[in-house]
Amino acid sequence: MSRVWNFSAGPAALPEEVLRQAAAEMLDWHGAGMGVMEMSHRGEAFTAIAAQAEADLRELLAVPTNYRILFMQGGAIALNAIIPMNLIGDKGVADYVVTGSWSTKSLKEARKYGEAHLAASAEPSGFTSVPPMAAWRLSHDPAYLFVCTNETIGGVEYPFEPDLAGIGHAEVPVVADMSSHILSRAIDVSKYGLIFAGAQKNIGPAGLTIVIVREDLLGRAMPHCPTVFDFKVLAEHGSMYNTPPTYAIYVAGLVFQWLKRQGGVAAVEASNVAKAKLLYDFLDASDFYENRVDPACRSRMNVPFFLKDEALDAAFLAEATAAGLVQLKGHKSVGGMRASIYNAMPLAGVQALVDFMRDFAARKA
Ligand SMILES: *Cc1c(COP(=O)(O)O)cnc(C)c1O
Numbered sequence: 001m002s003r004v005w006n007f008s009a010g011p012a013a014l015p016e017e018v019l020r021q022a023a024a025e026m027l028d029w030h031g032a033g034m035g036v037m038e039m040s041h042r043g044e045a046f047t048a049i050a051a052q053a054e055a056d057l058r059e060l061l062a063v064p065t066n067y068r069i070l071f072m073q074g075g076a077i078a079l080n081a082i083i084p085m086n087l088i089g090d091k092g093v094a095d096y097v098v099t100g101s102w103s104t105k106s107l108k109e110a111r112k113y114g115e116a117h118l119a120a121s122a123e124p125s126g127f128t129s130v131p132p133m134a135a136w137r138l139s140h141d142p143a144y145l146f147v148c149t150n151e152t153i154g155g156v157e158y159p160f161e162p163d164l165a166g167i168g169h170a171e172v173p174v175v176a177d178m179s180s181h182i183l184s185r186a187i188d189v190s191k192y193g194l195i196f197a198g199a200q201k202n203i204g205p206a207g208l209t210i211v212i213v214r215e216d217l218l219g220r221a222m223p224h225c226p227t228v229f230d231f232k233v234l235a236e237h238g239s240m241y242n243t244p245p246t247y248a249i250y251v252a253g254l255v256f257q258w259l260k261r262q263g264g265v266a267a268v269e270a271s272n273v274a275k276a277k278l279l280y281d282f283l284d285a286s287d288f289y290e291n292r293v294d295p296a297c298r299s300r301m302n303v304p305f306f307l308k309d310e311a312l313d314a315a316f317l318a319e320a321t322a323a324g325l326v327q328l329k330g331h332k333s334v335g336g337m338r339a340s341i342y343n344a345m346p347l348a349g350v351q352a353l354v355d356f357m358r359d360f361a362a363r364k365a
Helices: 016-024 044-060 075-087 101-110 231-236 246-262 264-285 310-322 347-364
Strands: 067-072 093-098 115-121 145-148 174-177 194-198 209-214 302-307 337-340
Touching: 016 246, 044 067, 044 246, 044 264, 067 075, 067 231, 075 101, 075 174, 075 194, 075 209, 093 101, 101 115, 101 145, 101 174, 209 231, 246 264, 264 302, 264 347, 302 310, 310 337, 310 347
Parallel strands: 093 115, 093 145, 145 174, 174 194
Antiparallel strands: 067 209, 194 209, 302 337
């Protein structure tokens, strides 16, 4: 068996230890005589697996007790509709800060359910930065303010946590799409009304979506919100109103245990800082490659970069793949390359990429 360095933006690489454990438990989980995929979601064994996963996530992110954790389906894109259906309420207006492809999509979807007001946009910068909070223009009385704290496609990450108290709007809950950097850095959950993330970037298998929601925001769903997507119903049923994505929850739970063994989010954040520094320092020192994101807003997780001579793109990708460095092609809307270096990518993988890039440049320059 030989595994490659997988720089996919998502579904993305998982820690090898986790895959090995899942494989070892595939046919017989802890003497149950069956695998987790085959278990009733209401049985004792799976109930314990889900409760442990939730408790570990709560511990890793220091989620305060007045927040509920929901295990949902539909991915982050479904949440773009589910969130306004649940939160826009009688106010009928929500504010959006747009910093790239994902938040643009979120804003458009929200318009189906109410008025979505553009509070700030990074479009003038070509989506290479995050507008400072001082430049945000909130509407009169929005139900919430939406941000995407790491734009996976553009490689733009918030260098600050949105704190609306600082701009005189303490009462407005912040809703954050953290799909591609949740658990990669310490956050203060109490600064948000709702945090959500699709699992397949930095948590586990596709099919699971995590929602962390402040309790006072439950119970505001529109009458026509599907019952299965009503946050209050899900919270009341421990995320088991319907059959949850059981296997994805189990693997996410293994990842949470793995994160705890690494020393938790603080330790993983230190490693992520080192990984990102290695790659960005190399890019900045090179006259062969470049990254075009405002240095203050560069993502630690998704690093888009360009070869200054685009004619070499195809050779770069082919040779990288041959060297066991895969999924480096940039998103079609941006072009160039993108290396996604989530929690599961070790420093050795980033070092292998930098070594390859240095060698490629030396041969082609
Ligand atoms: C991947 C991604 C999405 C879309 O997730 P789906 O699971 O495909 O719905 C949304 N937002 C961000 C920030 C993402 O990285």
